[in-house]
Amino acid sequence: MCANHPDRRAIGVCVETHQPICAECSTRYQGVNYSKQGLAILMARRSANRRRSPLWFTLFSWCAALLVPLWIYMGYLFFHLGGQSVIDIMQTMRNSP
Amino acid sequence: MKQVRQAEWSRITGGPATRPLDAALQFIRAHAAALLPVYVLALLPMALAMMLFIDAISAEHRTGLFLPCLLLVASLFWRWVGLTFLQRMVVARIAGRRTPLPLGRWPAILLGRLLCNVALTWGSVMVIPAYWGLFTGSFLAPAILEDDGPIYHPVRTIFSWINRSVGRLSLITTILTLLLLLSMLAVAGMHGILLSIILPSMLNIDPSELSITFSSIAWFLTVGFGLFALFDFHWAVASVFVFHDLRSHRLGNDLVGRLAALRAGGVA
Numbered sequence: 001m002c003a004n005h006p007d008r009r010a011i012g013v014c015v016e017t018h019q020p021i022c023a024e025c026s027t028r029y030q031g032v033n034y035s036k037q038g039l040a041i042l043m044a045r046r047s048a049n050r051r052r053s054p055l056w057f058t059l060f061s062w063c064a065a066l067l068v069p070l071w072i073y074m075g076y077l078f079f080h081l082g083g084q085s086v087i088d089i090m091q092t093m094r095n096s097p
Numbered sequence: 098m099k100q101v102r103q104a105e106w107s108r109i110t111g112g113p114a115t116r117p118l119d120a121a122l123q124f125i126r127a128h129a130a131a132l133l134p135v136y137v138l139a140l141l142p143m144a145l146a147m148m149l150f151i152d153a154i155s156a157e158h159r160t161g162l163f164l165p166c167l168l169l170v171a172s173l174f175w176r177w178v179g180l181t182f183l184q185r186m187v188v189a190r191i192a193g194r195r196t197p198l199p200l201g202r203w204p205a206i207l208l209g210r211l212l213c214n215v216a217l218t219w220g221s222v223m224v225i226p227a228y229w230g231l232f233t234g235s236f237l238a239p240a241i242l243e244d245d246g247p248i249y250h251p252v253r254t255i256f257s258w259i260n261r262s263v264g265r266l267s268l269i270t271t272i273l274t275l276l277l278l279l280s281m282l283a284v285a286g287m288h289g290i291l292l293s294i295i296l297p298s299m300l301n302i303d304p305s306e307l308s309i310t311f312s313s314i315a316w317f318l319t320v321g322f323g324l325f326a327l328f329d330f331h332w333a334v335a336s337v338f339v340f341h342d343l344r345s346h347r348l349g350n351d352l353v354g355r356l357a358a359l360r361a362g363g364v365a
Contacts, residue, residue, distance in 0.1 A: 071212065076167060080166045083153065087157050091157065
């Protein structure tokens with residue numbers, strides 16, 4: 001008998017809640033039966049999976065975070081080389097006839 | 098509430114690519130009193146470090162570049178914190194409510210900004226990393242403010258929107274670059290007029306000393322930094338508008354807004 005309607009005959013079992021469900025309570029999705037609660041569980045799980053960062057992104061973030069001193073050094077180098085280049089240009093311009 | 102916010106954004110975004118830039122200018126004019134102090138505070142350490150940097154260059158003191166460069170890098174972090182506060186303020190003023198920015202989100206914002214800065218500076222040789230760096234760095238804070246989930250989602254959203262709006266963003270980059278070049282030309286022209294007409298003919302002042310100052314590298318770098326500050330302030334605000342403009346285009350909010358205007362009998 002259906003878990004929600006005790007007077008009706010169950011036509012299947014929800015793959016999530018494992019409760020017997022009647023034709024009215026059943027939703028066929030991707031070839032299997034779901035009850036209303038089962039669909040809610042499926043949706044919540046998919047939503048949670050979607051909200052999780054993939055492994056490659058987590059690894060990339062950690063690598064990028066560990067390399068922070070390198071990024072900072074590259075920033076420093078940019079300014080330093082820029083300054084040196086400006087000094088070079090100034091000296092070249094002064095020494096040119 | 099969300100629908101109200103989307104309608105608000107769609108009113109100020111959408112249309113031609115220049116619309117968010119114009120909207121940002123109008124917003125700055127209306128809220129300058131609140132925005133300027135935050136920006137000045139964000140840029141102040143960088144301006145001081147830049148003064149030392151320019152001083153070391155003028156003195157042609159190569160070993161003296163070490164400290165100013167180090168201070169410049171440190172001031173970048175301070176500037177990014179300030180710009181994030183500024184962008185949050187812009188979002189709050191338009192949305193009508195302040196979005197919380199938990200401490201846990203700050204490392205992601207700063208790391209993202211740092212990586213984008215590396216892409217912007219060292220990647221500028223190859224153009225594409227600089228293009229990604231500029232927009233990703235600028236959109237990071239507004240995107241994180243919008244999405245309270247894992248950082249991956251706002252980052253993925255930004256990349257997806259940037260990749261699908263190459264034409265629109267390229268146009269914005271071109272316009273801003275042309276404006277910067279025009280501003281530099283205007284400053285050079287003003288210098289020329291001041292030295293050749295106003296000072297000697299109208300005010301009877303010998304411009305030779307001023308001419309030496311104007312032709313020095315220190316003056317050139319100072320004017321360059323001043324122009325950078327001007328454009329940086331505008332872009333810090335405009336990037337929020339551009340971000341929501343892209344969002345509006347991707348989610349179709351601009352069309353929803355236009356349809357609503359048509360239904361109300363207005364001009365879409």
